[in-house]
Amino acid sequence: LGGLADDLLDGLDRLREGAASAFDPTLRLGVTGLSGAGKTVFITSLVASLLDRNRMRLLGAEAEGRIEAAMLRPQPDPDVPRFAIENHLSALAATPPRWPESTRSVSQIRVAIRFRPGSWLSGLAGPATLNLDIVDYPGEWLLDLPLIEQEYDDWAAGALAAAQSPARRAHAAGWHKALAAAEPSAPHDEAVAEALAGAYRDYLFACRQAGLSALAPGRFLMPGDLAGSPALTFAPLPRPERGARGSLYAEMHDRFDAYRRVVAKPFFRNHFARLDRQVVLIDALGAVAGGPRALADLTATMSETLAAFRHGRPGWLDRVTGARRIDRILFVASKADHLHHAQHGRLARLVEAMLAEAARRAAFRGAKTRGMAIAAIRATAEQDVTEKGKRVGLVRGTRASDGHEVAIYPGALPEDPASLLAAAGGAMPGEAPASWPDMSYATFQFAPPRWPHGEGPPHLRLDQAVEFLIGDRLE
Template sequence: MSISGIADDLSRWAEGAQDRFSELFEPSLRLGVTGLARSGKTVFITSLAANLLRRSRMMGLTAQAEGRILAAALSPQPDMEAPRFDFEKHLGDLYAAPPRWPDSTSSVAQLRVSIRYEPTGILANLTGDAALHLDIVDYPGEWLLDLALMPMSYDDWARTALAAAATRAQAADYIEWMRGVDPEADFIEGDAQTGARLFSAYLQACRRAGYSNLTPGRFLLPGEMAGAPALTFAPLPPHSDGAKGSLAATMAERFEAYKRVVVRPFFRDHFARLDRQIVLVDALGAISNGAEAVADMEMALTGILGAFRPGANSWLSAILGKKIDKLLLAVTKADHIHHRYHPSLQALVRDLLSQSVDRAAFKGAEVDAIAIAGVRATIEEEIRRAGETVPVVRGRLPSGEQAQLFPGEPPNSMTQLARSDWGADVFAVEPLAPPVLEPREDEGPPHIRLDQALEFLIGDRLGGR
């Protein structure tokens, strides 16, 4: 297909059959998609929406397998103030020549996919067609970690943050600055700005080093709030006299402001309105980075999943209107390993899930774990090595060069992960270039288990109503 043909095709792909979905009061379902930076959120949402619009790769979705999905189209989202997820741009990147992974994104974004289907059961004969508006909400997992700040005072937070910083080389500049300031001295804006800048730089450096359990989340992803006073503070050692107008007292006020104007509105306006949730985890990446990265991922995951147990946090319980009733933990980028190893990976995620959360705490919510790939960038092959057959995958490296890859056998439990010395010499995945794709009338990008993930998350809402 020519380049202009592809562009035409992509625009038709996203074109809404809006007239078919114009009725008011049709049910909607808000699906939250979250995960730490680079976990695969944008790729997941782009491919999910594309595969809902063109569904021949979605036979694991029962309503599709039964031929009951009559139409699906993008339609205008209900929230006027939230940025729309840039589906066309991200899909265009995937189908470009050469294809590109989507750019990094850093705030909440939303996309509505409206689905018309035939209900089942006794209602089928009475009601005719039904519609479901699926509102997909993309938000950074880092913002969920901020929940832990809510019950903390500035001193509590500063103590915890400084204890972590003391063990990390990345904090050297910040600690040097901190030692040079007097917390009791009169507040000067320039001091707060320098402190906040160095502390943000420290958090950014930690993230580049593979740490993910980092707060305050907006210091990493400030969005439109960059430079606001509520983001211009940093931890100082506990002080005895927080005289009003001192550097320490102002830092403490700003920490409280951060909770009030950043954390609380996020939970109230976005989080509290979700019906279902998928949490994406780049576990293969963490395993490749070694034991410390895995421990950090586990800790971050516990923090993230903690937000879904409102009972454990009275502040959150108070603002939650309804409860999330289905939660799926998905390990992404499973196309990096041959499907023969997927059972190990699934077992590992299930184990991770049960270690990170006390399932009993999810009263009334159905929780599951799965290994997926938003966009499959590899094909599977077998090679003979030393008389044995080794299952490998073939993909393109970022240089464009084709390669056969065998990252190693992933561990199948947390115990195994803890016992062995995991790291790049035992198990290593490297980034791949996206696959070269041709748009087709009937199918979206290749994926792994997006249909099964969707069946878990919304399958019940595409049956009887």
Template sequence: MRFPDLTGVFDVGTLLETNVRLGVTGLRRAGKTVFVTALVDNLLKAGRLPFLDVVSSGRFQASRLRPQPDPDVPRFDVEGHLAALAGPEPRWPDTTKGIGQLRVSIRYQPGSALLRTVQPVATLNLDIVDYPGEWLLDLPLLRLSFAEWSGLTLDLAQQAPRDGLSALWRHWLADIDPTAPAEETAARQGAALYTDYLHACRRADTLLSLIQPGRFVEPGDMKDAPLLTFCPLSGGLGGRGSLWELMENRYEAYKTNVVRRFFTDHFARLDRQIVLIDVLGALNAGPYGMADMKRALELSLEPFRHGASGWFDWLFGSKIDRVLFAATKADHIAAHQHAHLRGLLDQLVGNARSAIRFDGAAVETMAIAAVKCTESVTTEHEGRQLRCVRGTPVGRDRPTVLFPGEIPDNADAFPPGREHPYNFLPFRPPADLGRDPRGLPHIRLDQALQFLLGDYLE
């Protein structure tokens, strides 16, 4: 049982009102916006949550949207995203371009008879923050100097498949003297070429995940700001007035004014965390995409404060005491493959999971689908029984039965000589999503909620 929030007035009226801040984190294409939308829709309707104990035990009363706690943060447009998913022509919501926040208040009866005598109804205020996945990759910059970041970034840019994507920027680097007097024209040219390289990584078929700084490709309200006019440099350190000093100063200002502020205002206040991971996308991308995603995940999770919570969290800041790693889009494969997908996820996050458990936090892994777009079916092909999925692939206009392929049992199991051996197709939202009053269909969203919030709802 979590301790109630004691930062407000301590009286009977607020004793059983608890606040929890859930961090929905993950790299791009993992489906954070769809996850938040489906989570909110299902909490408001509560018709598809049989494995959430507060619902199955009959103690759930109702949920409603409430004013968010941070008035300076834009509101997450859950209504607009639901309209896109459940409208007459269903489509996936637009990708997140900036930060958004939402509060859902859950009213329920406490499980303890003693607590029910004090107050028969309790409230859990769930605060959720959505943001572009690229911003998560800025967090590792907090521990790197400009020289360290430049060296690591250049080393990575020289390796396949990034070497071809970064050729123009590296050619510019070869002709630039970082110790020469600073010129704004040179700084802007270098930043533009480096930004073009990052966009090329973002578009690459190999699903490159490690893209820094994140605001270069998703600037939000900082578009065209001088603070984004820098790039890594090679060569020796420059003195006062040099191009190196100019770039270094802007890098440090970016860390202070953007990264550290974003971390302090949002991530440092998290109580629980779910990390969404597009494992199927990494398989499609091949070994480079898989390795790059693993590296990006491990780096992005290092700055978070994980560990068991205690009495003094209100004084020193909260810790994240439960972390769920979730492989998304589980509906894109047949149901019998979900265990294999989870096993692959276990390998992908093995190092990060061990580090978080060592810090004292509880960790779980799952294969989920925030919005279920397919049905598992069995068909016969050349005398064999194949377990397939039936849904409408993106780019088609009618349901199709497809054999999506088998999930490998090892993250390194890529057939030799085949750069992209897997092709797990994306699917469109079903045409009837808006007709069911029980909430958006899903796979294990209720089990994810039970792990993340179940103890708060006891």
């Protein structure tokens, strides 16, 4: 009889759980950033750290012992790929451990967090559950938002002008050659269109290689499942005197419109407009290592990113049914473990200074914003050595390329990192400010660490980031 009663109770429990989960509040957290910024590692660590919370002391609800359980639940959108958490965790647990495969498209995953509310009154109602839907998408796609409202001619004029800038001109040589050989008013020829689109894409890739980040259209760099499709086979052309129907120019014009309609707009409608909170990962150390132009470019990209989140978005986006308002945005430099902790404060201040500058340029207001320096997964330990009577802070870890244990000096950020921004803003073409720090070792590739099964991954301040992002919803 006992067994039967148990089964019955069990069934009732499940029924209750099922009924409750349909009404449980959800929070949709977007995670974005340019390729290589650390999205996949961040989400993998975030999910693993919520499931096994032994290293999450700065998450208030956890510190107060109010989180009862966290579990994966089927995600609500059947047409969106699931974030491949199991694959990513097994890459990290492999021998030797490997970093997971990076983001190429949009995916999502749901973690249900059962917690006791913080206040005595709401605590009377018993435990509550928050469904945290984490949405991973390439930052490159986000930068397409301004494109949606642009006409082909304006976009093309802007792209042609940008390619003349000192930072970019050298990378545009191949594309400019293809451009000179093409006649916009001539009848459309697919081979010419492909050559132009290919050369334009190569130019964008070369710019990215050089550390530049303001690169649209986003799908050219991160095509998702659209690689090679006509919607991606276009390029900017100057407006000819006569761009008659059937001309190369007219065809490019149409494809640009198609890109806006069938690629860019649906992404914003289906994913972006439904977010409540947003993490933007930035490779701030990589940008410092890349020099003044790369840092200035990343700051400009942050400004564009903020513009996408600005209240008073384009009318069509606000009219999307169910469009929400993002009320918290966190910018994180996510590889702080590449620096000795003595420098973490400087990195955080640099991110804050970049954010302040980006917000100023975007005339941003509305959401609560913050900048932080964290390591989603900490791959290094620290080592202090004394050289010529001076203490030097090194970081030690396993070199990704050959598995050797190495200690490196990553370079030093200045005491006042805002001065870097000022220097980057004022840097004359071709001329690096005299005091620019050599941070080339800060982008060193370490292999991921091992950690005990059943524990969350080692990290730096991931719990603090999570507190900012969802802490108030666990009250």
